[in-house]
Amino acid sequence: MKVDKTVFNRHEIFTPEILDFHMDTIRDVEMIRFKNRNIGDGDKEYFMKIINKLSGIYDGVLYHDLFELSKKLTLKARMRIYGTIAFIEQEIKNKDKHIEGYQITVERYSDDVATYSERFSDYGEDD
16 A cells, blocks of 8 residues: 655754644644543544654654544644644745655645634534
8 A cells, every 4th residue: 555645854844843833733633532532443543543644744754645634633733734734845845855746735725724614623622
């Protein structure tokens, strides 16, 4: 099975502030999981999957389905993930690096986020 991902140098791109932002995003997702600890096995697998993909960013791996996967999360968590993805994409463009097989754009997600913001998430309201 092929996993669509982009590899980047996190050390070149992330500032300490961005790293803190990303750590807070992972904590937010873990808190959502904790608040919903009586969920079924399928949802437990979902949280493991998204936390693993978020953690992959520490290793300089951006999975292409990360934003799509975040649809079950709160709007706050989803927007934080969107912000991280957009930041990485912009920094890669700024460094003039070629990304083979992966093109992420703000336009790709903007309509989806706007639609998502009009309803509650599957795992509770935002704080």
